[in-house]
Amino acid sequence: MTSQSKFTVSCQQCGLNELCLPNSLTIDEMDEVDRVVKRGKPLQRGEFLYSTGEDFSSIYAVRSGSIKVFTIDDEGEEQVIGFYLPGELLGMDAIDSRLHMSTAKSMETSSVCEIPFDSIEDLSTSIRNLQMHMYKLLSREIRIDQELQMLLAKKTAEERIGAFLMNLSMRYEQRRLSSTRFRLPMARSDIGNYLGLAVETVSRIFTRMQTMGVLRVEGKEVEILDRQSLCNIAHVRDEEI
Amino acid sequence: MTSQSKFTVSCQQCGLNELCLPNSLTIDEMDEVDRVVKRGKPLQRGEFLYSTGEDFSSIYAVRSGSIKVFTIDDEGEEQVIGFYLPGELLGMDAIDSRLHMSTAKSMETSSVCEIPFDSIEDLSTSIRNLQMHMYKLLSREIRIDQELQMLLAKKTAEERIGAFLMNLSMRYEQRRLSSTRFRLPMARSDIGNYLGLAVETVSRIFTRMQTMGVLRVEGKEVEILDRQSLCNIAHVRDEEI
DNA sequence: CGCTCTCTTTGACGCAGGTCAAAGAATCGA
DNA sequence: TCGATTCTTTGACCTGCGTCAAAGAGAGCG
Numbered sequence A, B: 001m002t003s004q005s006k007f008t009v010s011c012q013q014c015g016l017n018e019l020c021l022p023n024s025l026t027i028d029e030m031d032e033v034d035r036v037v038k039r040g041k042p043l044q045r046g047e048f049l050y051s052t053g054e055d056f057s058s059i060y061a062v063r064s065g066s067i068k069v070f071t072i073d074d075e076g077e078e079q080v081i082g083f084y085l086p087g088e089l090l091g092m093d094a095i096d097s098r099l100h101m102s103t104a105k106s107m108e109t110s111s112v113c114e115i116p117f118d119s120i121e122d123l124s125t126s127i128r129n130l131q132m133h134m135y136k137l138l139s140r141e142i143r144i145d146q147e148l149q150m151l152l153a154k155k156t157a158e159e160r161i162g163a164f165l166m167n168l169s170m171r172y173e174q175r176r177l178s179s180t181r182f183r184l185p186m187a188r189s190d191i192g193n194y195l196g197l198a199v200e201t202v203s204r205i206f207t208r209m210q211t212m213g214v215l216r217v218e219g220k221e222v223e224i225l226d227r228q229s230l231c232n233i234a235h236v237r238d239e240e241i
Numbered sequence C: 001c002g003c004t005c006t007c008t009t010t011g012a013c014g015c016a017g018g019t020c021a022a023a024g025a026a027t028c029g030a
Numbered sequence D: 001t002c003g004a005t006t007c008t009t010t011g012a013c014c015t016g017c018g019t020c021a022a023a024g025a026g027a028g029c030g
Helices: A027-034 A115-125 A128-154 A156-172 A188-195 A199-211 A229-232 B026-035 B116-124 B128-156 B157-174 B188-196 B199-211 B227-234
Strands: A048-052 A060-064 A069-072 A076-084 A104-107 A110-114 A182-183 A216-217 A221-225 B047-050 B058-064 B067-072 B078-084 B102-105 B111-116 B181-184 B214-220 B219-225
Touching: A027 A069, A027 A115, A048 A229, A060 A115, A069 A216, A069 B188, A076 A188, A076 B128, A115 A128, A115 B128, A128 A156, A128 B078, A128 B111, A128 B128, A128 B188, A156 A182, A156 A188, A156 A199, A156 A221, A156 A229, A188 A199, A188 B128, A199 B102, B026 B116, B058 B116, B058 B188, B078 B188, B111 B116, B116 B128, B128 B157, B157 B181, B157 B188, B157 B219, B188 B199, B199 B214
Parallel strands: none
Antiparallel strands: A048 A104, A060 A110, A069 A076, A069 A104, A182 A221, A216 A221, B047 B102, B058 B111, B067 B078, B067 B102, B181 B219, B214 B219
């Protein structure tokens, strides 16, 4: 594993900086940001990044691995809110209340950059691009949530899973990974929970899509065999490549 | 109607400023904000504030009335994203793309303050509280969306409607209006659309709650007769009064 | 004031997907 | 390497809510 060498990589050297930082920072500005970022030791599968009720002090950028975020409802049931891949930021839902209302759990060995929110506040008054970047990140998060709302309110199980897979595919592609063959870091039960479906339904639809020749599924490994069909099922235009 | 006199009310005089502005602005700072706010003429029922595809330039604060925000999906169907009451801000989902991806429509005669986003960007670098306020507003929007996600993913029709009514009740209370008797500004079909239910289901559950003695419904007028039962149905702790 | 259009309610019926049960398959710790 | 635990799949059955249909009830307009 090279995670030890990545461990101290600066933002300038990090291949993901175009995903989590604004694209037009000067060298000096990026240094300033770099100086406040804390790079902790990797999280093992199942470890928590933060938990419900804890004080909020930082937001986090995933460097490698993947993180699941969920809340606990009144009956003590998990409700998955999102899955975060390398280059994505999480923890921003706690800015308002200054308290984490959700829990972030590592789904595999993951490394994460911690960015104290106070520092972001300070820097974003002096670095105009950083302020805009924060506004955009928050705004994008809202739009992502809204899209999920539409999925949950209106779509059939098949459409939800189709859209979910297309979404993952596009996110992997952005990260220069294969958009047609990837490993699902989360359990079927997490997918079901996230999409408002029973595990059994997720499983059945995976098998059905395999039978239709759209997908090849082998445990957590997925291969998209017929992207166009998947787009049709998901009712997604395949323009955003 | 006194909307003509309210029409030119400054932020200082506006009874809603504690809802839409940070609470610790100096007089001077509030003047600065006040100077960039545009107060247009009231929107009639059915008029649009912005539409999908338009350029984004401002966010909006509802002064009176109520606004429905929705997207149009691939089949041309409306998907209601939210309802906005006086003191609430909308339009922030377009910051990222600089394009409105949703449409805002007035559900009754409403007046709205327009706040150019460029001005907010400028002011929020100099007014620290304003920057923080924006971060908080955006963060809160994310949390509200996440709560709706949980509702849509896991809850029964009865729970959804219970939670919806409790939510409205609390928002009216914040606005110093009755929390037990209010008028629903939206049609049953909008409620159903928002909550992922058929109109018929909404209607049936209203009648059922009336039969149980929890509600009294008369057209758009609603009276909550048994708040505790409604909380139980919605699985909401009634602490936030 | 009456006509039209939209909104709401109610009933009957069917199905997508939930629940229960149980048998593999995979992962993990010692 | 082996048992234990957790995850996944499949089948059978059932139910909450969607759909269809139709009758009121309002609301807006000429």
